Amino acid sequence: MSTLSMGIEYEIRDGALVWIKNPVTGVISYVVDVRGKSFAFTLSAHEHPGPEAPELTDEEVRRAKSVCPFCPGNEAQTTPELFRLSREQVPGWTGDPSRDGRGWIIRVINNLFPRIPEQLTGGRNESYIVIEDPRHFIDRPRSIGDLLFTGILGEEHFAQVIATDAFVMRRAMENPSVRSVVVRKNQGRESGASQPHLHQQIIGSPEPLPAILAEARAEREHPGLWDEMLDLFERLGLVIDSTDGVITYASPIGAFPRSYDVVMPGFRGLLVELEPAALRAFARGLYRILRVLGPLPLDYEIHQGEGLPLHAHINARLFPYSNVAGTLNIPNTLLERAAAIRKALARG
Template structure:
């Protein structure tokens, strides 16, 4: 079934109509029996696009393949429309990256080597999916039912979008505008300002970890690698290694202070249809974690204003202490 982008004529916001997603299995709470991502069930998934091998015949540490229930379609025979009911095809590619053969493993319990396997595989697949056709490769991880996870087995996802939605375009526009005005990257200047303020910093050792000034939810957390110039596809080995060292203890810290919350982890990978040297002038890939501890209510739906019941100046020290203990 064709996926289409519908545009809200009142707000200009895009919505993806993806009926295929309704067919996804819903076993986020179930045990491993019959799990299509577990070893021995490889034939239940589409053909592999990546395999990180492990010792043993046919064994693996990480696998990637096309999503059977994609958000976007590789191609679409759909006529675009304008007027009050605008629409156009939602084309691109959608992959699943299985992070471990162990059904009950989680990224917060990962060794450095395991975390590096996952990040390295995400970089490799981001490179493979990038331009010239896709405008963006979106990388994310949903943990827990409240965060949208439909399968319990640990996995990340990559969605290559042929057309970047307004939210991404706005973020990139701000970053380019800041570079035009100052000659510096916005992420760098934010990192410098956070270090100077020293109120919201969680950790700072090769990767700056902080809770942003205008946090949308309690314990929203950002990771900025010191060697993170450009997009995820162009990430350096040192940048990935630094994130691999801090990410598991950070997730353990969040689990401690929030009682193992559902969360969405997003890699702000950057545009994929712009020449790498040009992007590196104004963009730096980084990671953002949104714990799912609050819900949208009437004001949020009516205005788009997100209400955060806490202040990052109060929550960041608590998380910093938990992360330090989790290392």
């Protein structure tokens, strides 16, 4: 049965989703059985040695950290520091204070290479880097690829990262040339990260950013679009969590075959306008997905403004991008994966 319900086109046969069209981009996702497909180029699989591999030596760790501009001790290699948070200001930090974290836990600088030229934002660099943690590696790394990842930070620590984002956004929005701000995270080189050390980007723009404009246009053309999508995804069994006004679901219309959204349908303002408890709830919804995805290559963006509900798009990059001529294949295990994540989150 092919269905057009306001802004969403999709087809369900024998109770299962067959295809669905993204109402913003027009990309059609076809639900297919990929269990027998060989993925010879699964991303980053070659980087993780087995448990029998020896740990990196202290000298190997030292060499890797010595050339990382985001590691403690290398602060002079970055643009001037805007501000930092100490261990006392991030009580949820789980690192070893004798080895890391003696100077800072979260550090904010301008991006050396502004995403948007300064002359378009009043002569001020409105591209920022939030370094999320002083640690470069996970504990006891066995390869140079055993990097710290956001899902290991802890919920309290990540909430402080998002609160820092809001603080930086407020600074950017004091610039009258800035009309839109986005948070962008790339984890792993396969997702486009230019530095291995854990960090985010915050970008201020003189105009509403194109992806956000496209979402706002779809919402104007089809009022109630987000509520309709959430209702459909609930009926399909794709909703993973709904707590404190924050809904998380496995998205059948994401940019990648394994995508997730975190949405606050009842809040259509900016991150900086959230009350502290609501900010923590949004951060918690985002962090819980990141914790499940763990060290996988991934990206996420936080979209806000233009009348949209505050939301984040998360894309897992385990498999190579496979959009062909505006079509995408998503695995028919989508429902099973959503159920598995629900169980994992329920276990804490």
